[in-house]
Amino acid sequence: MINSELTDAQLIERVRENDLNALGILFDRYYNQVYRSAVVITQDTAAAEDIAQECFLKIHRYANRIDTSLPLIPWLYRVTVNLSYTWITRQKRRSISLEVVVDRLISPNWLAPEQIAEHSETQQQVRAAIHSLNLNQRVVVALHYLSGLNLEEIAEILNCPVGTVKSRLHYARENLRRVLETSNLSGEVAHEFAK
Secondary structure, eight states: OOOOOTTTTHHHHHTTOOHHHHHHHHHHHHHHHHHHHHHHHHHHHHHOOOOOOOOHHHHHHGGGOOTTTSOOOOHHHHHHHHHHHHHHHHHHTTOHHHHHHHHHTTTOOOOHHHHHHOHHHHHHHHHHHHHOOOHHHHHHHHHHHHIIOOOHHHHHHHHHHHHHHHHHHHHHHHHHHHHHHHHOOOHHHHHTTOO
């Protein structure tokens, strides 16, 4: 039996030796974070489960390529985002209209800040505002607000410059604030995205 207090690097080393118990500990440690991110991006719980499982299979498959001197969670988020993009692309190829994909991205499963979640009408208006964002802005909003990642971590996950992440987050916040202000939400909710 493996000690669950081992570091991620130690567990990856054991996964490299084909130790599935070590992979199970990593799964238990990070599944919820990976799953929630996939749900926000795909808005499909079945797809999110598949993506989360595939993410951990990739740990097993690519354990020798994982740099154990770096934290594991950014690598997991990067894989999650890439698998989610792939899932959305496949959905488009299956002749599902863009509108359906966007509807999935803003379905009721989206996790909003606690003060927004208390009011159903407000939730609908926030979902509609998020609906108006393009996919790149939605992903950055999900990683920043849901996962609590900073700009550098998001840039690493998305494999793009920090300036690109700043720009996407800036325009997402501006768009959200503009849409929320015009929908007569209180200034407090609309300006939540100005931060």
